[in-house]
Amino acid sequence: MAKKHHSRKKNGFRKLWQLGREEVNTGQFDITPEGTLLVREGNYQYNIYDIVKKYGTSTEIFFPTIVENRVRDLIETFNAYIKIAGYRGKFYYHYPMKVNQNKEFVLPAVAEGANLDVASANELFLVKRMIEQERFNSKIRVICNGPKTERYISLIEELRGKGLTVIPIIEDMVEYERMKKFKGPVGIRVDLNVRVASHWDKKFNRFGFTEEEVIALGKIRNLSVLHYHISSQVEHMTGLVQLVKRSVEIYAKMREKNPGLDTIDIGGGAGVPYDKKKRFYTGKSLISQIVKTAKKQCDKLTVRHPNLIAEWGRYVAAPSQITIYKVISEKQAYNKGGNSWYVIDGSFMNDLLDTWALKQKWHVVPVNHMRAKKMQRVWLAGSSCDSDDKYTAGGGYILLPKLADTDELYVAFLDTGAYQDALASHHCLLSSPTKLIAQNGEIKVARKRETPEEVGKQFGW
Numbered sequence: 387m388a389k390k391h392h393s394r395k396k397n398g399f400r401k402l403w404q405l406g407r408e409e410v411n412t413g414q415f416d417i418t419p420e421g422t423l424l425v426r427e428g429n430y431q432y433n434i435y436d437i438v439k440k441y442g443t444s445t446e447i448f449f450p451t452i453v454e455n456r457v458r459d460l461i462e463t464f465n466a467y468i469k470i471a472g473y474r475g476k477f478y479y480h481y482p483m484k485v486n487q488n489k490e491f492v493l494p495a496v497a498e499g500a501n502l503d504v505a506s507a508n509e510l511f512l513v514k515r516m517i518e519q520e521r522f523n524s525k526i527r528v529i530c531n532g533p534k535t536e537r538y539i540s541l542i543e544e545l546r547g548k549g550l551t552v553i554p555i556i557e558d559m560v561e562y563e564r565m566k567k568f569k570g571p572v573g574i575r576v577d578l579n580v581r582v583a584s585h586w587d588k589k590f591n592r593f594g595f596t597e598e599e600v601i602a603l604g605k606i607r608n609l610s611v612l613h614y615h616i617s618s619q620v621e622h623m624t625g626l627v628q629l630v631k632r633s634v635e636i637y638a639k640m641r642e643k644n645p646g647l648d649t650i651d652i653g654g655g656a657g658v659p660y661d662k663k664k665r666f667y668t669g670k671s672l673i674s675q676i677v678k679t680a681k682k683q684c685d686k687l688t689v690r691h692p693n694l695i696a697e698w699g700r701y702v703a704a705p706s707q708i709t710i711y712k713v714i715s716e717k718q719a720y721n722k723g724g725n726s727w728y729v730i731d732g733s734f735m736n737d738l739l740d741t742w743a744l745k746q747k748w749h750v751v752p753v754n755h756m757r758a759k760k761m762q763r764v765w766l767a768g769s770s771c772d773s774d775d776k777y778t779a780g781g782g783y784i785l786l787p788k789l790a791d792t793d794e795l796y797v798a799f800l801d802t803g804a805y806q807d808a809l810a811s812h813h814c815l816l817s818s819p820t821k822l823i824a825q826n827g828e829i830k831v832a833r834k835r836e837t838p839e840e841v842g843k844q845f846g847w
């Protein structure tokens with residue numbers, strides 16, 4: 387009886403912190419009987435409190451297994467729905483390197499069968515290095531997005547010369563003219579005339595050609611791929627599905643002059659449930675709708691089912707990392723709700739830049755004292771001396787244990803694996819966090835926390 391009571395209580399705290407819920411990507415998170423955060427990887431487990439006690443904060447912990455599982459699952463789900471729907475095109479997943487270029491992220495994705503999408507000459511240079519070291523199978527396919535400098539184009543040509551399938555996506559008329567010399571297949575980017583709910587400001591979209599422009603180009607030499615990327619973290623599934631429908635219409639029109647056009651690249655945009663309390667679409671339902679819609683629309687227009695490429699980045703990378711800080715002090719916020727400021731030993735503007743840039747919402751949980759009875763409504767302040775270095779959950783509050791009742795308090799931000807690393811900066815010359823890798827029950831240090839000498843050096847000292 388007593389045991390039953392205990393387990394009900396235990397689940398109460400799991401529920402409070404929204405842990406153990408596959409549908410919001412917290413399936414692998416749990417709480418130890420001591421009230422510390424636990425992450426499971428198969429039958430391995432990591433006590434996050436023990437890890438931060440050993441390695442200090444600020445710290446990022448990356449779980450490669452999560453990337454592997456998500457890539458494998460994504461490819462398998464697309465293939466399964468393709469089979470169920472009787473869809474006759476193939477599916478290719480391309481991991482967009484811009485989302486997280488750390489070697490520890492890219493290699494597990496490739497190991498599970500991801501192809502790549504690069505956005506710059508420097509990202510492509512890393513692919514070249516891996517090919518030269520014979521680390522990548524030369525069958526790997528590389529989509530080249532973003533504006534193309536001459537350096538970028540010569541690298542594309544060099545790798546094509548070495549036998550790599552490298553597909554440049556034409557962005558504008560200058561690239562269109564330049565790519566007439568390119569011997570391999572090319573893609574073209576269209577800015578679809580569809581509005582979706584997301585942070586992206588459609589009015590000022592400067593990428594690719596308009597629908598009218600792309601059709602007016604008529605025959606495009608070696609055209610194989612019609613590409614679009616309309617936004618990231620698209621809020622509703624219908625937005626992403628509408629894009630598929632519209633792209634098939636454009637594809638059908640373009641095929642009249644370009645019979646070699648056989649692929650639609652649907653770009654990124656699949657969102658992540660950062661906010662664990664809101665309902666959010668699942669990858670499975672989204673994939674099912676995408677395949678069904680593509681088939682239905684192709685059949686209606688009696689056009690060949692195109693191969694499908696997805697460049698979902700955030701979807702794969704975000705849930706694979708957590709970022710941990712220590713609360714170093716408390717101050718009153720003097721707002722109506724009686725919030726406190728909890729000051730952390732890291733910085734939103736430096737380490738989690740989208741907090742500032744996109745008003746990104748995060749799921750925040752304590753790393754210890756997870757079974758605390760008394761809670762405090764808080765706002766979190768970074769330790770740079772900038773008033774924008776804060777996280778207020780959109781002006782509401784974050785619930786955390788009362789600091790006065792704890793010996794020390796650590797907090798974890800979930801889903802920090804996408805975009806934050808490459809955007810990271812050094813406001814007030816704060817050090818970047820330690821990066822740890824948790825795999826097969828072991829912790830490896832991928833990058834040590836920066837020393838004052840290392841930070842100073844980056845600024846010429």
Ligand SMILES: Cc1ncc(COP(=O)(O)O)c(C=O)c1O
Nearest residue numbers: 615618619654655697698699700
């Ligand atoms: C061309 C392109 N593809 C894919 C992505 C990845 O988007 P997401 O992380 O939303 O999947 C981006 C992100 O900006 C992009 O610009």
